[in-house]
Amino acid sequence: MAAEAETEARLMKVVRLIAGTMVADVCSIYRRTDDNRMELIATEGLREDAIHRTFLAIDEGLVGQIAQTAQPLSIQDAPRHPSFSYRPETGEDPYHAFLGVPILKNGRVEGVLTVQNRTERLYQDDEIDSLQTIAMVLAEIVPSSISGPEQTDAARDGRPVNLQGRSLCGGLGMGRVRLHDPVIPAARFFAEDPEVEEHRLENALEELHLSIDRLLAAEIGGLWGEPREVIEAYKLLASDPTWAEKLREGVRGGLSAEASIDRLRREHRARFEKVKDPYLRERLHDLEDLDNRLLRMLAGGDTQNGNHKKPLSDEPEILIARRLGPAELLDYGKAGFAAIVLEEVATSSHAAIVARGLGIPTVGGIDGLLTHVSRGDPIIVDGEDGRVHLRPDEDLLKAYANRQAVLSERQKIFAALRDEPTESKDGVPVRLLINAGLGLDTEHLDSTGAEGIGLFRTEFQFLMSEKLPSTTDQIELYKHVLKAANGRPVYFRTLDLGGDKLLPNLNDAREENPALGWRSIRFALDRPGLFRRQMRALLRASEDQSLSVMFPMVTSAHEFRRAKTMLQEEVRWGQRRGFEGPKALKIGAMLETPAFAYALEDIADEVDFVSIGTNDMLQFFHAADRMTPLVSERYPFVSRPVMRFLAQVFETCTRLRIPVSICGEGAGRPLEALCLIGLGYRSLSMPGGGIGPVKRMLRSLDLSEFGPAFADLLQKRDPALREGVLEIALSQGIVLNDV
Ligand code: PEP
Numbered sequence: 258m259a260a261e262a263e264t265e266a267r268l269m270k271v272v273r274l275i276a277g278t279m280v281a282d283v284c285s286i287y288r289r290t291d292d293n294r295m296e297l298i299a300t301e302g303l304r305e306d307a308i309h310r311t312f313l314a315i316d317e318g319l320v321g322q323i324a325q326t327a328q329p330l331s332i333q334d335a336p337r338h339p340s341f342s343y344r345p346e347t348g349e350d351p352y353h354a355f356l357g358v359p360i361l362k363n364g365r366v367e368g369v370l371t372v373q374n375r376t377e378r379l380y381q382d383d384e385i386d387s388l389q390t391i392a393m394v395l396a397e398i399v400p401s402s403i404s405g406p407e408q409t410d411a412a413r414d415g416r417p418v419n420l421q422g423r424s425l426c427g428g429l430g431m432g433r434v435r436l437h438d439p440v441i442p443a444a445r446f447f448a449e450d451p452e453v454e455e456h457r458l459e460n461a462l463e464e465l466h467l468s469i470d471r472l473l474a475a476e477i478g479g480l481w482g483e484p485r486e487v488i489e490a491y492k493l494l495a496s497d498p499t500w501a502e503k504l505r506e507g508v509r510g511g512l513s514a515e516a517s518i519d520r521l522r523r524e525h526r527a528r529f530e531k532v533k534d535p536y537l538r539e540r541l542h543d544l545e546d547l548d549n550r551l552l553r554m555l556a557g558g559d560t561q562n563g564n565h566k567k568p569l570s571d572e573p574e575i576l577i578a579r580r581l582g583p584a585e586l587l588d589y590g591k592a593g594f595a596a597i598v599l600e601e602v603a604t605s606s607h608a609a610i611v612a613r614g615l616g617i618p619t620v621g622g623i624d625g626l627l628t629h630v631s632r633g634d635p636i637i638v639d640g641e642d643g644r645v646h647l648r649p650d651e652d653l654l655k656a657y658a659n660r661q662a663v664l665s666e667r668q669k670i671f672a673a674l675r676d677e678p679t680e681s682k683d684g685v686p687v688r689l690l691i692n693a694g695l696g697l698d699t700e701h702l703d704s705t706g707a708e709g710i711g712l713f714r715t716e717f718q719f720l721m722s723e724k725l726p727s728t729t730d731q732i733e734l735y736k737h738v739l740k741a742a743n744g745r746p747v748y749f750r751t752l753d754l755g756g757d758k759l760l761p762n763l764n765d766a767r768e769e770n771p772a773l774g775w776r777s778i779r780f781a782l783d784r785p786g787l788f789r790r791q792m793r794a795l796l797r798a799s800e801d802q803s804l805s806v807m808f809p810m811v812t813s814a815h816e817f818r819r820a821k822t823m824l825q826e827e828v829r830w831g832q833r834r835g836f837e838g839p840k841a842l843k844i845g846a847m848l849e850t851p852a853f854a855y856a857l858e859d860i861a862d863e864v865d866f867v868s869i870g871t872n873d874m875l876q877f878f879h880a881a882d883r884m885t886p887l888v889s890e891r892y893p894f895v896s897r898p899v900m901r902f903l904a905q906v907f908e909t910c911t912r913l914r915i916p917v918s919i920c921g922e923g924a925g926r927p928l929e930a931l932c933l934i935g936l937g938y939r940s941l942s943m944p945g946g947g948i949g950p951v952k953r954m955l956r957s958l959d960l961s962e963f964g965p966a967f968a969d970l971l972q973k974r975d976p977a978l979r980e981g982v983l984e985i986a987l988s989q990g991i992v993l994n995d996v
Pocket residue numbers: 712714753849869870871872873874920921922
């Protein structure tokens with residue numbers, strides 16, 4: 258195959274060789290065309306004049322089926338198969354036995370390789386295996402015959418490209434592209450000595466296991482909670498004997514260790530493309546990650562200390578990958594890359610969880626990313642708004658360099674504010690707390706100097722786990738959070754599933770309007786087993802401490818009472834069994850539906866506190882889905898109707914002596930926070946990144962001055978409220994800009 262020849266002649270030689278070796282009457286190669294058809298490009302045994310004349314639709318015939326499923330197909334009597342598509346020009350009538358395998362490149366089916374025999378027979382597993390191996394080599398050694406992922410014109414010419422993805426972790430990173438996917442040099446495809454090759458493979462496998470153990474060890478990971486679980490599941494996968502055995506088989510069959518891994522990697526990738534089930538996808542993704550990792554070990558990538566993951570030069574590097582498994586991401590994360598960009602990733606995927614835990618600017622979900630980049634390209638990753646600028650021009654580089662300088666300056670200012678009193682210039686204290694949901698998030702408590710966790714989203718643990726977290730898992734997480742809080746208050750919000758937070762087989766039935774549907778407390782009350790288990794976990798975790806629990810999206814007094822009664826029953830249940838229970842228990846409700854604002858009167862003596870979840874509250878108030886940017890951004894937080902409503906709720910709570918606070922993203926933006934403080938709110942819980950900017954605003958605020966001006970502004974009928982607040986802020990020297 259390595260012989261010099263024109264592609265066409267080479268391919269004909271190849272099919273002849275394969276047919277001869279496999280004792281097949283026919284061997285053909287089909288190529289996937291740009292318009293997604295399968296074109297016959299070489300054949301031994303079919304009529305030669307059918308070459309470049311026979312085209313099959315991508316879902317047509319047996320070849321189409323292989324292209325679609327990316328799986329081999331072996332059939333005893335092809336013409337009787339329901340998918341068989343008869344093409345008279347090929348003269349294939351007399352052939353019965355059929356075997357076809359996909360030709361895979363970068364997880365994409367680029368072609369199909371088939372063999373056929375006159376007799377009715379079923380090809381054996383080892384024959385299928387051999388043909389798959391040949392298909393792989395074919396894709397590598399005759400690349401021009403099979404199209405790979407083409408680079409875009411812009412990439413070839415080095416022109417700038419701006420790409421929009423999703424932010425997985427905020428921050429800004431600038432540097433040069435470093436590509437993640439290992440490439441196998443064609444020279445290393447065949448083993449000179451299978452024994453030596455098997456030895457290399459065994460060594461690499463052993464090293465792989467050790468490296469995962471090291472990842473799990475505290476010195477490297479300091480890993481806790483969900484990301485740790487993810488890596489543990491990954492470790493199990495690495496110990497799967499079927500996987501290792503398949504690798505050994507390849508080597509015994511004459512492939513190099515690299516080629517054997519690569520063969521499996523192609524399969525995993527191709528299957529990944531086809532599978533819809535998120536659980537299976539994640540498994541296949543992790544498998545591919547293992548393949549990649551093993552390849553690196555063989556490449557002698559200094560696996561002892563992870564040097565291969567270190568940036569190569571002093572210039573900051575930005576890692577670009579099609580996908581990254583959780584373990585790879587952790588390695589990279591610890592190695593000092595300035596940012597990470599992933600072609601494929603869901604915000605709820607394992608990689609996204611780890612990315613947020615690591616705090617490295619990360620953007621995901623950019624289709625075709627790899628076709629735009631080359632190694633060493635300059636790149637800017639804006640994790641704040643999910644944007645990536647490839648080969649930026651001088652002006653953009655300068656603009657971002659400024660922005661980066663400002664951001665780091667800003668970080669310094671915020672860090673300096675950390676230990677300053679959280680109060681206004683005229684001495685009015687305001688509690689600033691953080692919203693959290695992962696074990697790792699608790700780190701923000703100390704880094705920001707927040708006064709506690711105003712909202713702990715307990716459902717995250719459920720969403721991140723492969724299985725339902727046991728009571729013990731839950732107790733462990735809650736204990737960890739309480740320990741990290743070290744006496745600072747933590748408001749645990751009970752399971753808030755439903756809406757966009759779905760669990761397979763639990764609440765994933767399709768609904769017309771999920772945000773208004775069977776979710777939050779409604780769902781929890783209907784699933785008392787699950788709900789009570791969580792309550793037990795909360796009570797057990799907080800023995801000998803204070804515990805604050807709040808129920809999400811309460812709509813009526815009745816709902817609150819039912820949930821509270823259940824919690825109290827659980828307290829008694831524990832006491833009967835000799836558990837002490839918390840020192841003090843506070844039971845609150847989240848105000849996320851406007852209706853609940855009018856139910857407060859009825860439960861004033863029963864509720865210990867109320868926390869307004871402005872994210873949901875606003876979507877219900879405005880009837881504008883928070884997940885649909887087209888509408889959610891149309892109705893602003895800082896508007897007269899919202900302010901009037903929040904003023905009313907504040908007044909009601911004050912009159913009824915119900916402590917009230919705000920949680921939700923809005924509380925973390927200085928201008929919104931200023932309005933909330935202006936309305937009288939003194940407790941705000943927000944994403945960790947909001948504490949610095951809001952605290953800076955607060956410390957520049959003279960409430961005795963701002964309060965009356967704001968009250969006046971609210972009286973006016975002019976709709977431009979935001980501008981009005983900005984004007985007052987400017988005239989009173991209140992620092993609002995967070996950049
Ligand atoms: C909210 O709705 O404001 C809130 C804090 O809860 P979540 O964002 O988790 O729905």
